[in-house]
Amino acid sequence: MNALAATNRNFRLASRLLGLDSKLEKSLLIPFREIKVECTIPKDDGTLATYVGFRIQHDNARGPMKGGIRYHPEVEPDEVNALAQLMTWKTAVAAIPYGGAKGGIGCNPRDLSKSELERLTRVFTQKIHDLIGIHTDVPAPDMGTNAQTMAWILDEYSKFHGHSPAVVTGKPIDLGGSLGREAATGRGVVYATEALLAEYEKSIKGMTFVIQGFGNVGSWASRLIHEKGGKVIAVSDITGALKNPNGIDIPELLKHKEATGSLKSFNGGDSMDPNELLVHECDVLIPCALGGVLNRENAADVKAKFIIEAANHPTDPEADEILSKKGVIILPDIYANAGGVTVSYFEWVQNIQGFMWDEEKVNQELKKYMTKAFHNIKNMCQSHDCNLRMGAFTLGVNRVARATILRGWEA
Numbered sequence: 001m002n003a004l005a006a007t008n009r010n011f012r013l014a015s016r017l018l019g020l021d022s023k024l025e026k027s028l029l030i031p032f033r034e035i036k037v038e039c040t041i042p043k044d045d046g047t048l049a050t051y052v053g054f055r056i057q058h059d060n061a062r063g064p065m066k067g068g069i070r071y072h073p074e075v076e077p078d079e080v081n082a083l084a085q086l087m088t089w090k091t092a093v094a095a096i097p098y099g100g101a102k103g104g105i106g107c108n109p110r111d112l113s114k115s116e117l118e119r120l121t122r123v124f125t126q127k128i129h130d131l132i133g134i135h136t137d138v139p140a141p142d143m144g145t146n147a148q149t150m151a152w153i154l155d156e157y158s159k160f161h162g163h164s165p166a167v168v169t170g171k172p173i174d175l176g177g178s179l180g181r182e183a184a185t186g187r188g189v190v191y192a193t194e195a196l197l198a199e200y201e202k203s204i205k206g207m208t209f210v211i212q213g214f215g216n217v218g219s220w221a222s223r224l225i226h227e228k229g230g231k232v233i234a235v236s237d238i239t240g241a242l243k244n245p246n247g248i249d250i251p252e253l254l255k256h257k258e259a260t261g262s263l264k265s266f267n268g269g270d271s272m273d274p275n276e277l278l279v280h281e282c283d284v285l286i287p288c289a290l291g292g293v294l295n296r297e298n299a300a301d302v303k304a305k306f307i308i309e310a311a312n313h314p315t316d317p318e319a320d321e322i323l324s325k326k327g328v329i330i331l332p333d334i335y336a337n338a339g340g341v342t343v344s345y346f347e348w349v350q351n352i353q354g355f356m357w358d359e360e361k362v363n364q365e366l367k368k369y370m371t372k373a374f375h376n377i378k379n380m381c382q383s384h385d386c387n388l389r390m391g392a393f394t395l396g397v398n399r400v401a402r403a404t405i406l407r408g409w410e411a
Helices: 003-018 022-029 077-093 114-128 147-161 184-199 216-227 250-260 317-326 339-353 359-384 388-407
Strands: 033-042 048-057 065-072 099-106 137-141 208-212 231-237 240-243 270-272 284-287 306-308 329-331
Touching (some): 003 077, 003 388, 048 077, 048 137, 065 147, 077 388, 099 137, 114 147, 137 147, 137 339
Parallel strands (some): 306 329
Antiparallel strands (some): 231 240
């Protein structure tokens, strides 16, 4: 099942539990605006190339729309739509005053030089500058984009609208980016894990963890879990997978990856089949890579007691049912990986006020938001007698529905 179908299914189940009016339900699903633009740029060799860019603005009932821009060959409207909708529920779950959006350009950033990427980003910004804005829609980095991409968007946007640091988040610190933003998603995952484990009178210390994906989110989550006394016994990324039953020395692995760009030939662990990683014996499994990695083929073999969804949509609905029957506790993506958008919100607040926070304040506020959101989800689970995924969806959908009704959506 693709991401859009799965998101719509979760939304519909939540709206049944909440008893939403069918007209309101339909209205909440339909995106506010869908933008498609063609971006033609001169390549370094003088030839012209055209790329298609999208921005889906899903909902603005609770505030400006917010969401990443990804550069990936498979960027297509259905996927962008699902991710924009997920952002609407995610920001509502985290109780930050945003709606959802998502965008992207269908390209392979690895095939483009830095100057080609800059030209592409600037042309894309020129095409959408009057449809994004500080109080309208605030982009952020995503797959294939980074702080540098945001710097180009900020510069191009500011040519039309004057200096506007709050128009994007995830910027370089020198241009008004927030301290703590780089680690935010991984740190949020760890705070979410702590909140969940506390419910079972457990803590990170002494538990075993398997982490799939060792990019930004996975490496920060691993580092922080290691610091808190958790044992990371297996990790993987596109270069390979490693295991060590006594726990991997994460600081050493980070140094090795920094030096070689790969997990291979690290002498602090044995290599393993990446497909076996997800079914490896552990207390907590954290998928931090792509969607759909837990599916009906492997769900029955998962041995973890807890799954923390740091990636977007890592668990297919069929896998969800198999795992629930087995009694595996799943902390859903729309809550577990909300640390990134929460600190993006803090960055936006700092830019609007023109007053920057120190890193300690950023992390304290993040912990407060993540912990509070977890307790709100638990309350919804009790009210509607449902699992954590439906608890999170009912919480998010209910907040957006209430805001929509209060604004007078039928007028």
